[in-house]
Every structure is written in C-alpha cells, then in structure tokens.
Amino acid sequence: MKTILTFFLLFFCSIIYSQTTITGSVLDDNSQPIPGANIIIVGTTTGTVTDFDGNFTLTFNRNPPFSIQASSVGFETVTIQVTSNNQKLNLILKEGTSLDEVVISASRTPERIFESPVTVERLGLKEIKNTASADFYDSLENLKGVDVNTNSLTFKSVNTRGFATFANNRFMQLVDGMDNSTPALNFPIGNLVGMTETDVLSVELLPGASSALYGANAFNGILFMRSKNPFDHQGISASIKRGITSQKASGDNAYTDVSFRAGHKFNNKFAAKINFGYLKGTDWAANSKVDKTNIGGTRANTDYDGVNVYGDEASTNLKAVTESPTFLAQLPNPALVDLVPHVVVSRTGYDESDLTNYNAESIKADWGFYYRPFENSFEISYVGKVGTGTTIYQGTNRYNIDGFFQEQHKLEIKNDNFFLRGYVVNDKAGDSYDMVFTGININRAWKDNNTWFGEYTGAFIAATLGGANETDAHAAARTVADTGMYLPGTPEFIAAFNKSINDPDLSTGSKFQDASKYYHADANYNFSHLIDFADIQVGGSFRQYNLNSSGTIYTDLNKPIDYSEYGIYTQIQKNFELNEDMELKLTGSARFDKSEFFDGFISPRISAGLTVNRNHNIRASVQTGFRNPTTQDLFIGLDAGRAILVGSAPNNLARWTRDYQVSGGGQLLGQPATITQTGAVAYNNSYTASSALALAATGNPAVLEVANPDIVKPEQVTSGEIGYRGKFSNLIVDFSAYYNSYKDFISQEVVVAPYYGTVGDGSLSVAALANGDSQAYSTYTNSEASVNSYGASIGLSTKIFNNFDLNGSYTYARLDFDQEKYPDFTTNFNTPEHKFKASFGNTELFKNFGFNVAYRYSDDYYWEATFANGVVPEFHVVDAQINLTVPSMKSMFKVGATNLAGKEYYTAYGTGYIGSMYYVSWTINNL
Structure with missing residues (x-):
C-alpha cells in the first residue's frame, strides 16, 4: 500500500508545477533558418523541433530559471538560460558535427550521441531530406555497420552484426514505442505497414545486443522510429514521388509513392494528427533456374529442384515406385523392374512468374489524439495504425503476401519522468499464399503424384526396351508423364491456381491463413528529478500472444495458442567530473525476463565513457543478452x-x-x-x-x-564492445569493435x-x-557448437572545399564456428566480411540547391536459409539525387536514381535481382 501511495504522490507532484512558455527561432551563422532543429529542456525529455521557417514554441511545467539546448546535425549545440515566462529567444547555431545531436535510445534518456555509452547510428530530418535512396527506410542501408537485405521492393529486412534472415527475430523495430513485428511471423516486415515519410521525426539504430533495456528480441539490435507530435508540428505536409523501376526480368514499370500528413493544435490542451501513405509498383522478379540440390544442375537433371521453380519439390526414388503392388500388377513381366535405376526423379514444376503478378503495393494510415489536461508535459494519447499491402516474402518457401493487413492501437500516459503504455497488434493474412505449394498442388490437381511417377517409370521401362540409353529414356519418360500438364494462362491452369490459393489445406491448397495478435504493456519511471546523486530508472513490460493460424502455420487447428512473457529492468547512470577537461560516465543496467516455458534470465550491462576536452570520447561496455525461442x-x-x-x-x-x-x-x-x-x-x-x-x-x-x-x-550472448568518437579540426571519427560469444545458439x-x-x-x-x-x-x-562472432566499424566524415560533405565507413564482420565438426548445424550468419560505404554532397551547392551521391560496396558471402543456400556475389551500388528548395512554395523538388550504374545484384540467395529506380518527387512542408 505504501508503494502505491508513493507512486501516486510522485504522479501528482509531477503535474502541479507552474507553466512557462518560450518562443523563438533557430538560425545558422548565415542567418538561414534551420528546420527540424531539436529544442530540449536541459535535464529532461521535454522538447520540440523547429518548423520549416526555423521557429518553435515550447511549454514547460516549471518556473524559470532553467536552460534549453538547441541542436541539429551538422551544427554545434547551443545552451541558453531562460529567465522569464513568454521569453522570445533567437539562437544561432554554428556549423558543427553530428556528434552534437541528441539521442534517447542508448540509455532511455536524452544525451549527446557523442557521450552515448554504446554505438548509435542516427537519421534526422536533414539526412532524410538529402538521402539519395528512394525513401527514408531505404536510406538505412547507408548507415555504418547496417545490413539491409532486400526481400522485395516493399519488404526490406534491417540487421546488424550478422545472423540475418528475412524472418529476422533477432532485431527489434519500434515505432513511437510500439513493436511493429507481425504477430503471425514474430518479426517486422520492413516498412510495409509502418511509417509515412512525412511524419518521420528521427530514426535511431542501436547495433548489437540491447536486451538489458529492451528485452529478448533486441538481441542483435533495435531500430527506433519517432514520429512528429502535433503539439510541436502543425500544418499540412505532402509528398508525391513518381518514376520507374527497371529490371531485365520484369522490364520498366511505373512507380508511385504518395504520403500526406495533417497535424493541428486546437488549443493548449488538445491536438490531433492524421497520416496516409500509398505506394504502388512492380516487384523485383525472381527467375533463377539454378538447381538447389545439385551444384551445376539443370532441368535435364532427373532430380531437378530449381530455385525459383515450384512443383518440382515433389520427388521419389523410382525403385520405390516399382515396389508398389499396383504398379507391379500393370507389368507384363515383374522382372522388368530390374531395368529401373536407383535414381530420384522430381516432377516438372512451374516458374515463379507463372504463379504471381509481382504486384507491390502498400496502403497505410494512422491517426492520433493528444490531450494535455494540465497544460504541461503530462500527456494522454491514443494512436491507431492500419496498413495493408502486397509483397513477396522469402522464408521457408516463397510467399505472395497479398492483401496482408495489420493494425495497432495504443494508449499512453507520459510526462518528463515516466511513461505507461499499452497496445495491441493484430494481423490478417488476406489472400496470401505459398507459391511453392501452389505449384505443387496445381500439379496434383491434374495428376496425382502416384499416377505421375507410375507413368514415368512405365515409360522409362518402355523406352529402355526400345533401345534408348538412360538419358534419352528419362527424357521420353518425362514427356509421357507430363502429357496433359496445365499450361500457364489456360482455363484449366487458372482454375487450379485459384482453387489452390483459396484452400488452406497444404495437401490440396496453399492459402496462408492467419488472424493472430499480441497484447503488450510497458512502463518506465526516471527518478532524476527526485534523486541528485545519479540518474536512476526502473521499468518493465508484459506481452500476451494469441496465435491463430487455423493450423496453416502453427499447430493451432483446433484452437488458438496463448502464452505470455514479462520483464523488469533498472538502470543507474552517474557522471563524474574528474577535472575541468575530463568527465567519466558510468552506466549499469540489468533486466530480468521470464517466459512461461523457461526459467527467468538476467541480462546485465556495464558501460563506461570517458570524455576528454569535449572532443574525444572513449567508451567500453560488457553485457549479456538473451533470446527466447520465437513463436x-x-x-x-x-x-x-x-x-x-x-x-x-x-x-x-x-x-x-x-x-x-x-x-x-x-x-x-x-x-x-x-x-x-x-x-x-x-x-x-x-x-x-x-x-x-x-x-x-x-x-x-x-x-x-x-x-x-x-x-x-x-539463447544467450556475452558481448564486449569498445569505441571511440572524436573530432580533429573538421574530421569526425567514430570507431567501434565488438566480440560476441554465444551459448545455446538457436538454429534449425x-x-x-x-x-x-x-x-x-x-x-x-x-x-x-x-x-x-x-x-x-x-x-x-x-547447438553444442561454440559460436562466436567479432567485427569492427569505422566512420569518417569531413568537409572539403569549404562546404562539401564527404563521409565514408568500413565494416568488418567475421564468424568463428567449426562447420566441419557440426555439418548439420547452420548459423545463418549471412553477412559480408567487408562492407564499404561513402557519400559526397552539398546541401547548398548554390542557394536552395543541393545534391548527394552515395556508394555501397559488399564483398561476396554465403547465404544460408531454409529456402535455399548459395553465394551472394559482391556488388557495387551508386545512388544519386539533386534537389531544389523553393521557400515561397514551402516545397522541395528532387530528382534521383538508385543503382545508377544499372548493374543488377541481390542481397539474399533466391530473391529477384535488384534493378534501378528513377524518380522525381515534390514535397510540401507547410508546418
């Protein structure tokens, strides 16, 4: 009872402070406005950002004096004291570095990225505006140490530090605190039903284990996407992007991407916003005829199983056919079975292009209502999100995700010192289907397997008796067995196709059926306003799963499967001023998590950061992480x-x-x-x-x-990391190295x-x-195998020729594992050993005109997955854009191209080759 009373006292104390309103503007040293600059009350999480004209309004629940801090990527941070209510401030930011930007994700509290205890990568409004990628989500692949594997045009999987698959449940993705992984699949499907670009405020990415603060799924890293609050960002924004995608396999096809945002502050107590996004294009077609099971094999192989050919998975040994009493009864002489070789034969399949139209589409909308009853930082909000889309997903098989639907609903209460949120995530599979089983069951529809293999074996015997050699006998047998095969486009094929994709029984159909959901709640309280000697936080989370695939994915044919997990954590952070030029920050975190199927697990993290002369920071951390088995x-x-x-x-x-x-x-x-x-x-x-x-x-x-x-x-991991961030004149250096040691590594x-x-x-x-x-x-x-991984990244950024931005990064990653000793164990490391990225640009080549060119290199690597294994060749990619800002129209026009050189490549074995995209966009930012 005392604990509850203390909580309510803290709660009410947090909402009875007086109120101070501040207005002002943020300009650069050339008197140009800086849109999207961060304004934050020092020592709190209260803040806002500047609008298109560099103006801001900020309300705070305390009387002056206190200090505010203004920061923006590429500028030095400025701190100024507020001495009175309704004070108007004009802040001038000198050109600085990205190290001055404020991040929240690393410690769940605002801090300069320069002083973060762990590696943090960030995209702000400036980077999103200047990206050469097609959209903000695609631009993540230009961040240091980040792997983005392209499943399809609208589904990309983000990962760091190895062990990547498209079913990437080692990496967490949060949108305004909500996990947007799908309940059915237990991992995020890119940005298919995520955020619209006009509503993105910032993106932060933590590579490596983050379990100490964020739980089980933050095993390899975590991506934070934050949207714009309508109290701080009012008005209407819109963007339209038109262009084409170009690929040898699918040709040139139209591409459209439209987004819209409207936010309004009705008064000091109530604000609301709405977003809408629509994308339409043609997916990267996959047409590999390489044999999965026989290196160098072709369709002439008896046991051919083409990578993007489906239906040929059905196979049998011809000797087994000759043991069938039905088959033996049809032979004039049982001794003829001796002519049949001991060889495996597969059925003739269909190309993937016969089983999908490669439609890529995404429609998403969200809305939010925000209420501040006491006209201070205390806020109550409801956010709803819905999205539907069509894409290709490659998991155990290749799936046409057609009309997939996901919705989220969140209620949240927060102020500067705490948050309490609860949300539900629900999905529906729509008309999605498994393309592999579609091919298999179209074949079964016109001729069952026993009949086909029986006809093949009988025709093989007949051809052999007629004098044919084994190769010719197999060819003749396949021709006989394939007689009557449904040809793509014929009424028979279309009828069998439609029957299959609407039947969830995999013995006769291929429909992917699901209506799963999960309920999640989490809370955090920061005691920094009550305790002076250290920054102390406590928090926790709870999740309840409800799996309901009607037996098409899970063993839930008779009833849904329910199970739950929870976790609690704490963190203590303390700064020590060693002298006027040196400061030490120590951080200790620990989290306890428990799934109903397993014993609880504690994940600690200890980190130290030493800042010298404000321009150099050395950091080190050790932590353990864990990953619960997925659904x-x-x-x-x-x-x-x-x-x-x-x-x-x-x-x-x-x-x-x-x-x-x-x-x-x-x-x-x-x-x-x-x-x-x-x-x-x-x-x-x-x-x-x-x-x-x-x-x-x-x-x-x-x-x-x-x-x-x-x-x-x-699964458990012990991770050690060291790093350095520093500034040498106009050169910024960011280096990190890590070593991960895994125990009880989960694999198939x-x-x-x-x-x-x-x-x-x-x-x-x-x-x-x-x-x-x-x-x-x-x-x-x-696995009993000893699995370790290690790697390092270094990023350099500078300005040349006065105002041209030049950035580059190199990443090294290596797996340490004895494959010969454990031949049946696959790690799915799926990460290139060497990656290099660079960009060159100028946001003001001349007034209101900028450009950016980005380059990415990846060396070859071996891709392991349940669908197919194979080498991903090295690739070089160049993206470029030019942009023109028209202040009188509050608009920016951009012309860009991805994969400008046109050399097609792929990032995962079995997917379609990635071609080029050429586009023109117009963005209106009337905030």
Missing part, C-alpha cells in the same frame, strides 16, 4: 515440401500428427500399410540428415548418426525419422531408410 521455434507445424517444420514446445510435439503409407518393402518386413507419426519422432527417434545421405551414397549402415536433438531453450537442424524401427538398432530403422520409409523434419534446437 515459430515453439509452435510451428508446417510441411515445407522437402522437410516438415515442427516447433519444440513440449505441448506442441503431440499436436503435430500425420499418416504415412509404408512401402511394399516395409510391409514385407511385417509393418502395417499405414503408420502415424507425431512431431515427437523428430526429437527422439531420428538420424542426422547428412548421415542419411551418406547411407544412400554408400549403403553402409555404419555411417548413420543418431540425431535426437534437444528441445529448444533460450534437419533430421530424418524412420517410419518404423528405433534409431541406432542397426537393422529395422536402417531398412526403413533404405526403403524410403522415412520423413525429413526441420527441428528447432540449441
């Missing part, structure tokens, strides 16, 4: 074609069941014609996939290795479970594998 790690139950994915939550294994037909050879061994397996066999009666392949190649049972992987548990391991027998028995289970009576499973487990 898919725990509850997935999905037949992906080549393997079945089964999550390892204890109550999940029994929910996955399937009946299998035992071969004739198995029945001769006394086995029933049909057996039933549960997901448990993958974890307690399985061989490693590599040893099963070795058995097939050698016929020697001694090569078999028992798998039986453990069920998954949380492919295993093979026999239909009968006990693994390791040396007889019956071996016979099951030899007869083809087995099923491959992709399990979720923790």
Whole structure:
C-alpha cells in the first residue's frame, strides 16, 4: 500500500508545477533558418523541433530559471538560460558535427550521441531530406555497420552484426514505442505497414545486443522510429514521388509513392494528427533456374529442384515406385523392374512468374489524439495504425503476401519522468499464399503424384526396351508423364491456381491463413528529478500472444495458442567530473525476463565513457543478452515440401500428427500399410540428415548418426564492445569493435525419422531408410557448437572545399564456428566480411540547391536459409539525387536514381535481382 501511495504522490507532484512558455527561432551563422532543429529542456525529455521557417514554441511545467539546448546535425549545440515566462529567444547555431545531436535510445534518456555509452547510428530530418535512396527506410542501408537485405521492393529486412534472415527475430523495430513485428511471423516486415515519410521525426539504430533495456528480441539490435507530435508540428505536409523501376526480368514499370500528413493544435490542451501513405509498383522478379540440390544442375537433371521453380519439390526414388503392388500388377513381366535405376526423379514444376503478378503495393494510415489536461508535459494519447499491402516474402518457401493487413492501437500516459503504455497488434493474412505449394498442388490437381511417377517409370521401362540409353529414356519418360500438364494462362491452369490459393489445406491448397495478435504493456519511471546523486530508472513490460493460424502455420487447428512473457529492468547512470577537461560516465543496467516455458534470465550491462576536452570520447561496455525461442521455434507445424517444420514446445510435439503409407518393402518386413507419426519422432527417434545421405551414397549402415536433438531453450550472448568518437579540426571519427560469444545458439537442424524401427538398432530403422520409409523434419534446437562472432566499424566524415560533405565507413564482420565438426548445424550468419560505404554532397551547392551521391560496396558471402543456400556475389551500388528548395512554395523538388550504374545484384540467395529506380518527387512542408 505504501508503494502505491508513493507512486501516486510522485504522479501528482509531477503535474502541479507552474507553466512557462518560450518562443523563438533557430538560425545558422548565415542567418538561414534551420528546420527540424531539436529544442530540449536541459535535464529532461521535454522538447520540440523547429518548423520549416526555423521557429518553435515550447511549454514547460516549471518556473524559470532553467536552460534549453538547441541542436541539429551538422551544427554545434547551443545552451541558453531562460529567465522569464513568454521569453522570445533567437539562437544561432554554428556549423558543427553530428556528434552534437541528441539521442534517447542508448540509455532511455536524452544525451549527446557523442557521450552515448554504446554505438548509435542516427537519421534526422536533414539526412532524410538529402538521402539519395528512394525513401527514408531505404536510406538505412547507408548507415555504418547496417545490413539491409532486400526481400522485395516493399519488404526490406534491417540487421546488424550478422545472423540475418528475412524472418529476422533477432532485431527489434519500434515505432513511437510500439513493436511493429507481425504477430503471425514474430518479426517486422520492413516498412510495409509502418511509417509515412512525412511524419518521420528521427530514426535511431542501436547495433548489437540491447536486451538489458529492451528485452529478448533486441538481441542483435533495435531500430527506433519517432514520429512528429502535433503539439510541436502543425500544418499540412505532402509528398508525391513518381518514376520507374527497371529490371531485365520484369522490364520498366511505373512507380508511385504518395504520403500526406495533417497535424493541428486546437488549443493548449488538445491536438490531433492524421497520416496516409500509398505506394504502388512492380516487384523485383525472381527467375533463377539454378538447381538447389545439385551444384551445376539443370532441368535435364532427373532430380531437378530449381530455385525459383515450384512443383518440382515433389520427388521419389523410382525403385520405390516399382515396389508398389499396383504398379507391379500393370507389368507384363515383374522382372522388368530390374531395368529401373536407383535414381530420384522430381516432377516438372512451374516458374515463379507463372504463379504471381509481382504486384507491390502498400496502403497505410494512422491517426492520433493528444490531450494535455494540465497544460504541461503530462500527456494522454491514443494512436491507431492500419496498413495493408502486397509483397513477396522469402522464408521457408516463397510467399505472395497479398492483401496482408495489420493494425495497432495504443494508449499512453507520459510526462518528463515516466511513461505507461499499452497496445495491441493484430494481423490478417488476406489472400496470401505459398507459391511453392501452389505449384505443387496445381500439379496434383491434374495428376496425382502416384499416377505421375507410375507413368514415368512405365515409360522409362518402355523406352529402355526400345533401345534408348538412360538419358534419352528419362527424357521420353518425362514427356509421357507430363502429357496433359496445365499450361500457364489456360482455363484449366487458372482454375487450379485459384482453387489452390483459396484452400488452406497444404495437401490440396496453399492459402496462408492467419488472424493472430499480441497484447503488450510497458512502463518506465526516471527518478532524476527526485534523486541528485545519479540518474536512476526502473521499468518493465508484459506481452500476451494469441496465435491463430487455423493450423496453416502453427499447430493451432483446433484452437488458438496463448502464452505470455514479462520483464523488469533498472538502470543507474552517474557522471563524474574528474577535472575541468575530463568527465567519466558510468552506466549499469540489468533486466530480468521470464517466459512461461523457461526459467527467468538476467541480462546485465556495464558501460563506461570517458570524455576528454569535449572532443574525444572513449567508451567500453560488457553485457549479456538473451533470446527466447520465437513463436515459430515453439509452435510451428508446417510441411515445407522437402522437410516438415515442427516447433519444440513440449505441448506442441503431440499436436503435430500425420499418416504415412509404408512401402511394399516395409510391409514385407511385417509393418502395417499405414503408420502415424507425431512431431515427437523428430526429437527422439531420428538420424542426422547428412548421415542419411551418406547411407544412400554408400549403403553402409555404419555411417548413420543418431540425431535426437534437444528441445529448444533460450539463447544467450556475452558481448564486449569498445569505441571511440572524436573530432580533429573538421574530421569526425567514430570507431567501434565488438566480440560476441554465444551459448545455446538457436538454429534449425534437419533430421530424418524412420517410419518404423528405433534409431541406432542397426537393422529395422536402417531398412526403413533404405526403403524410403522415412520423413525429413526441420527441428528447432540449441547447438553444442561454440559460436562466436567479432567485427569492427569505422566512420569518417569531413568537409572539403569549404562546404562539401564527404563521409565514408568500413565494416568488418567475421564468424568463428567449426562447420566441419557440426555439418548439420547452420548459423545463418549471412553477412559480408567487408562492407564499404561513402557519400559526397552539398546541401547548398548554390542557394536552395543541393545534391548527394552515395556508394555501397559488399564483398561476396554465403547465404544460408531454409529456402535455399548459395553465394551472394559482391556488388557495387551508386545512388544519386539533386534537389531544389523553393521557400515561397514551402516545397522541395528532387530528382534521383538508385543503382545508377544499372548493374543488377541481390542481397539474399533466391530473391529477384535488384534493378534501378528513377524518380522525381515534390514535397510540401507547410508546418
């Protein structure tokens, strides 16, 4: 009771202060207004930003005197004292550096980026305005140490420090404090249903483990996107961008991106805003015919499985076909089966372009109502967000995400010292479908697998008897078996296609069905206004999942799956002035998290930052992070074609069941014609996939290795980082290096479970594998392997020829892991060892005219993922833009191009080549 009373006393004390209003303007040393400059009350989180003309109004709940601080990227920070109410201030900022910018993400409290205890990358209004990328989200790929993997035109995955996939649940993405990961997939789908560019205030990115303050999903890093508050940013803004995308595979196609924002402060107590965004284009077409399973293979291979060819995943060994009683009954002489080779044959598939129209579309809107009942920093707000879109997602298979819908609703109460927020995130899959299973089930619709493989085998025997060699016999057999195959565009094909994408049963259809959600609440209180000796914060969060895919993703066919997790944290930060030229900042953080399936885990972080002469800062930090198994790690139950994915939550294994037909050879061994397996066999009666392949190649049972992987548990990392930020005349240096050591690394391991027998028995289970009576499973487990990664980044920025900006960065990343010792374990590191980025530009080449050119280089790297593995070749990319500002129209016009050289590339194996984009934009900023 005392604790509750203390909380309410603190709460009411925070809202009874007097009120001071300040107005003013921020100009550069040439008397030009600086739009988007940050104005903040020193020692608080209360602040605002300047409008298009450099003006600002700020209300604060204390009487003078107090100090305000003005900052903007590229200018030195200025601090000035406020001595009276209604005081008008004119602040002049001298050209400075990005190190003076204020960030919030690193410590959950405002601080100069120069003094941040960890590495922080930032995009402000100036960088967004001058980016050569197509939009603000794409410009993240120009930040130091950041990897952006392009899944499709409207879906890009952000990551730092390795271990990247498009299902990137190691990296968190927040929009105004709300996690915008999708409930069904448990990771963000880029900016498909995120923010509109006209409402973006700033973007901050923390690379590396951030679990101590932000919990489990901030394992590899966290992206913060902050929008404009209508109390501070009023008026109407609009942007329209038109152009074309150009790619060899899909040609030249129109591209449109429109956004609109309106914000209004009705009085000192109430303000509101609304945003709308629309994007329409054509996606990067994927048309790789490379064989996934046979290096150098072509469609002439009997077991061909093309990267972007679907339906050819269905395959069998011809010897297994000859064991079928039905097939044997059709032969005039049973001895003819001796003509059939021991070879695997796959069905003929369809190109991806036959199964999608590559429509890329995003429609999103959000609105907010903000209420300040006491005319001070205390604020109550409601924000709603909705978005729908169409894109391509590459996960276990390739998916056409068609009409995907996501909504968020948030209530928040906050002031300078605390926040309390709760929100719900809900999604619906729309008309989305799995393109791989679409190809498979169109094939099944016109001819079932047993019939197709039976016809193929019979035709092979006939061709061999007619004198054909093996190669010609296979070609003749495929021609016979493919007779009547539905051709793309025909009524039969269209009918089978529509039937498949509207059927959620993967044995007959391919519809991706989902209506999952999660509820989240978090709170934070900063005691700095009550305690003088240190900055102390406490906070916590709670999340409740409700998975509802109707059995199409998870094992939730009969009812939704509910589970929850929570965490609490604290941080203490203290500054020590060692002398007039040297200051030491120490920060200690710790967070306790608990999922209902696992023991609790504490994530501490200790950091130190030493500032010398205000121009040099040395920092060091050590922290541990953790990652709870995701919803898919725990509850997935999905037949992906080549393997079945089964999550390892204890109550999940029994929910996955399937009946299998035992071969004739198995029945001769006394086995029933049909057996039933549960997901448990993958974890307690399985061989490693590599040893099963070795058995097939050698016929020697001694090569078999028992798998039986453990069920998954949380992953841990210990991360150490050192860094330096400094200014030498007009040169800015930002360097960091890290070393990560992982324990219980979560990954997928492919295993093979026999239909009968006990693994390791040396007889019956071996016979099951030899007869083809087995099923491959992709399990979720923790590796015993020692996994470490390390790397470093350095960024340099300066001005040359007086006012030209020149920036460059180099990033090195390396994985330390013994692949030979653990051949079935994949880390999905998926990160180039070397990256280099540079930009050159001038915001005022002459009055109101600027330009920027950005260059990116990545060396080649090996991409590992459940869909496909392969080398991503090195690439060089140049983006460029010129812009003209027309103050009388409050407008900026921009002409730009991405991948200006036109050399197509890709950042992940299996995706479409990325072509070029050429665009013209007009932005009106009437704030």
